Amino acid sequence: MNLNHTLLAGSLSHEAREAFLSALVSEGRAEWLDKGRRKCLILWHRIQDWADLILSFARDNGLEDGVMTVDEIRSGIESRGTELHGMDRTILMRALKHLEHKGKLAIFKGTSADDEGVKFSI
Known part of the structure; x- marks a missing residue:
């Protein structure tokens, strides 16, 4: 870059x-x-493309109605070996907000930015 x-x-x-x-x-x-x-x-991928990767990740991990923290998506065991692992938090949040706008998930606040969560509904 x-x-x-x-x-x-x-x-x-x-x-x-x-x-x-x-x-x-x-x-x-x-x-x-x-x-x-x-x-x-x-952007390495367009925000829509990141959103599609997140949805595939959720489906692959049986999270259609599941909950994960934002940090688990970018650095959890489930994301190892995927393009989501280690991704920039700002871009991840933009993709998650895109999915929230489409009704595919809800973002909820924790006590700090480190424990923001995502409830999938796909």
Whole structure:
């Protein structure tokens, strides 16, 4: 990622970088992090694709009506060997919120961010 950033920063004008990143954003492959369009989050998978991986993970682990913490999804035994293991928490939360909006799960708060939970309903 640093190499790509360096290449973009060194060889493209600001307008060209913004056009390139805007194309990624329009394809769902990136998201602007600020209104000035100076910071952009590049996504390995689109949020919808991460959401689909989460649903497959839940089905594969018999969690159609189950409950897990957010941290169990990213670092639990069940996620080992999957793309979810060790994934960025911000991206995971965006994918979970996408699924919540679609009615596939409910996110509930614990006493801290470390014990936020997910109740699947798929």
